[in-house]
Every structure is written in structure tokens, then in C-alpha cells.
Amino acid sequence: MIQVDVNTKQQSYPIRIGTGLLAKPENYAPLKANDKVMIVTNPTVAKHYLDTVTQALTQLGCQVDSVLLPDGEEYKTLESVNLIFTALLEKKHSRDSVIIALGGGVIGDMAGFAAASYQRGIRFMQIPTTLLAQVDSSVGGKTGVNHQLGKNMIGAFHQPIAVIIDTNTLYTLKKREFCSGLAEVIKYGAILDLPFFEWLEQNMADLMALKQTALQYCIQRCCQLKADIVAKDETEQGERALLNFGHTFGHAIESHLGYGQWLHGEAVAVGMLEAAVLSSLLGDLTQQDVARIEKLLIQAVLPTGSPETMQATDYLAYMQRDKKVIAGKLRLILLKQLGQAYISSDITQQQIIDSITHCSQSAITTYNANEC
Incomplete structure (x- = not known):
């Protein structure tokens, strides 16, 4: 495994790069037993990786919920982010909960924006599954959604607590x-x-x-x-x-x-x-x-x-x-x-x-x- 460290005023965090990382509970640090987690993903990614991530987090002792958003850039909207808020509220997630973005840049941006906004800011982790997200959008804390008059015009800077890049995910990418x-x-x-x-x-x-x-x-x-x-x-x-x-x-x-x-x-x-x-x-x-x-x-x-x-x-x-x-x-x-x-x-x-x-x-x- 390779590690790159990101050090900012808001948050310092590791980027872990390797193969087979998603199945190993130790790679999800700084998460720990009893953390309450909401995985945000879409149906395309979920069929490949949601069970693997859920099992690893369960082995770690986390309480795991998930919400599936529609797949595609056209769904990078406030309406989709509201689905995350609804799931968090229905499952009674609080300020010490953690959102995990499992997917490409669209999922990462929306999950991060939800994390920046929910109860004025909770922790989140990035698990990028596309090359674009792995090399760019999962790193640096830019989050947000599109507006019909402009791309990424609504958002916030909110750094993740960790980025996990499993390069095996690229084999299922179109x-x-x-x-x-x-x-x-x-x-x-x-x-x-x-x-x-x-x-x-x-x-x-x-x-x-x-x-x-x-x-x-x-x-x-x-x-x-x-x-x-x-x-x-x-x-x-x-x-x-x-x-x-x-x-x-x-x-x-x-x-x-x-x-x-x-x-x-x-x-x-x-x-x-x-x-x-x-x-x-x-x-x-x-x-x-x-x-x-x-x-x-x-x-x-x-x-x-x-x-x-x-x-x-x-x-x-x-x-x-x-x-x-x-x-x-x-x-x-x-x-x-x-x-x-x-x-x-x-x-x-x-x-x-x-x-x-x-x-x-x-x-x-x-x-x-x-x-x-």
C-alpha cells in the first residue's frame, strides 16, 4: 500500500492507494468501533462494492446504514442531496456520525456537501471508484452540486478524514x-x-x-x-x-x-x-x-x-x-x-x-x- 498525506488547516488526512483495500477493516482508520456510518452510493457502484465495504465496517464494529442516489451527472442536484439528509434523519444520525462517499466524483461531491451541511458539519470519508475521482475530486475538500445555469455553483470546502483508493475498482469501470x-x-x-x-x-x-x-x-x-x-x-x-x-x-x-x-x-x-x-x-x-x-x-x-x-x-x-x-x-x-x-x-x-x-x-x- 502507498500513502500520500494531505495537510491543511482544516484537516490532515491520509490517502491510501493499493489493491484489495476495501475488504480490510484496518484501512478504514480513523473510524473505530461504535461509529455510526452512512454510506452514500448509487446502484451501479453498490452492486460491486457496497457489501464489501459494509462487511469491513461491521467487522470494525461500526453501525452501518446506506442510501442509494440516482446515477449520473444530471442528478448532481440539491434534490439528490436532500435524499441523503432524509436518510440521515430517518436513521437518527447525529453530529458524531460519519458519511462515506462510495463512488465517483458525483457521489463524492454530493456526499461531501451533505457532510458539510448536516448539523453544520460532520465527518466524511472518500472511497473513490473512478479514475477521475481517485486522481482529483476525492482529494482537497471541494464539495457541491450543479445548477442549471452553472456547474458546481453551490457547495462548500469540507475536507475528508481519509481517502481510500482501491485500484481494483478500475476493472469494473467502463x-x-x-x-x-x-x-x-x-x-x-x-x-x-x-x-x-x-x-x-x-x-x-x-x-x-x-x-x-x-x-x-x-x-x-x-x-x-x-x-x-x-x-x-x-x-x-x-x-x-x-x-x-x-x-x-x-x-x-x-x-x-x-x-x-x-x-x-x-x-x-x-x-x-x-x-x-x-x-x-x-x-x-x-x-x-x-x-x-x-x-x-x-x-x-x-x-x-x-x-x-x-x-x-x-x-x-x-x-x-x-x-x-x-x-x-x-x-x-x-x-x-x-x-x-x-x-x-x-x-x-x-x-x-x-x-x-x-x-x-x-x-x-x-x-x-x-x-x-
Whole structure:
């Protein structure tokens, strides 16, 4: 087992990475006998892992309840979070209870938001079962839900007490979901770590083949990079915003299409390439480096151009409502070079449109999410 530690002002906690972790009671520390636990999951994940987690917690001496939420990004809503509150109240959970998020990023975000809100805040633990959640959303304490006018606009920062990453869960993940997670993996190399980006160029085939050595190194490196940033900037007042590379463009795609039509990583993949092209148009990133990002996205079976039903101008309204707008100015994460990102507040609407148009015109193939 590999462990990465996250140290923030709100909470210090371990990220445990390995195979077969879910069946072993000792991996659920700091939970202990007599803790009252509510597992939040969905039917897809529950059929694979709910019994295993429940049995391990029962062996530990915990009292275990569970609630199943609808599966999909389109259900990442206040209505779904209210199902968690109802289950907690019906089972008489109190301030010393613990919520466990068992699932992907949607489950993790909603369970964490419920934990941040229930009785003004209770403990929670993350057990991410998708690659995207394992490398990104389960770490750092961002929680929340979507609104029809914008993604993740309602939420709170609430750190978990532990993250348990069992890489065996990736064997039951659909290929499309796995590839979606690779977008966030590529992001870390592009913005923070050129040697890791180069490692991805050499090892993408092993990741796609789900080879454990490659998977565990990849997840460990992503978690360490994020842990380092979160420790410096827990509530995204500065450097943590770099982790949003490609996300402002990507969130516009998700909001325009309707949540769940494209997966988060698919939209972020396009957003990263659009941000990279914009960086090139500004004279920072070379065209060769843009091509390297595009090649890696294609190897990960991810899209590189806007949805056919979306025009460049369609992005603008969504981007102006983004959480990263401050004092009326949109902040975008751009690249000085591969492995070095920065925050810009001086980008014009025409520059945004030009970068989107360039990507769509140069996309090698039309992306059909239903064929993945």
C-alpha cells in the first residue's frame, strides 16, 4: 500500500492507494468501533462494492446504514442531496456520525456537501471508484452540486478524514469513464510537472491496459501534486486555481449540452486543448507543445474539438458565470510552457472565440460520446 498525506488547516488526512483495500477493516482508520456510518452510493457502484465495504465496517464494529442516489451527472442536484439528509434523519444520525462517499466524483461531491451541511458539519470519508475521482475530486475538500445555469455553483470546502483508493475498482469501470479520468491525469502534467507529462507520453498504453504498476504510480503522483497545492491554498485563493486548467471551457460545454451528455473529463479535454491553443496564440506555448497535448488526448480516446451542436460564441455566457470570475473579470488558466501554468485576467472575448474556433476546425475526428 502507498500513502500520500494531505495537510491543511482544516484537516490532515491520509490517502491510501493499493489493491484489495476495501475488504480490510484496518484501512478504514480513523473510524473505530461504535461509529455510526452512512454510506452514500448509487446502484451501479453498490452492486460491486457496497457489501464489501459494509462487511469491513461491521467487522470494525461500526453501525452501518446506506442510501442509494440516482446515477449520473444530471442528478448532481440539491434534490439528490436532500435524499441523503432524509436518510440521515430517518436513521437518527447525529453530529458524531460519519458519511462515506462510495463512488465517483458525483457521489463524492454530493456526499461531501451533505457532510458539510448536516448539523453544520460532520465527518466524511472518500472511497473513490473512478479514475477521475481517485486522481482529483476525492482529494482537497471541494464539495457541491450543479445548477442549471452553472456547474458546481453551490457547495462548500469540507475536507475528508481519509481517502481510500482501491485500484481494483478500475476493472469494473467502463472504458469511457476511465478515459474521462485520464483528462485530469494529463492536466497535472501539463500545468505542474513536465517529467510526469513525459512519463505519460511513454506509458499511456500501460495505463489504457490497466497495468497495476502504472496505475498506482500515476494515481500516487496526481494525488501528491494535488496535496501539495491544497496544503498551500486550501480554499482556492491563489495557486489552487491552476488546477482548473481547461475547466472554464469544459464547464461551458457541460452546461450547454446538459449535464451527463458528455462526461466531465471529455469536456475538460477539449477545454485544455482550447486553453493550450489560446496560450499559443498569445505567444507562450509552442505549436509543437500544443500538438503534444493533442496527441496525448487522442491516445486517451478523448475529444479535441467542440460538440457539433455548439458554436464558439455559445461558450461566452457560461464562462461569464463561472466561479472564477472576480470583479467582472474572467480568470483563465493558461500555459507559459508545458509544466508551467499561470492565471490570466486579460483575455478578450475575441481571443477566446479564436482559440475555440481553431480547435474545432483542426479536430482530427468528430467525437461521438455514444461510440466510446
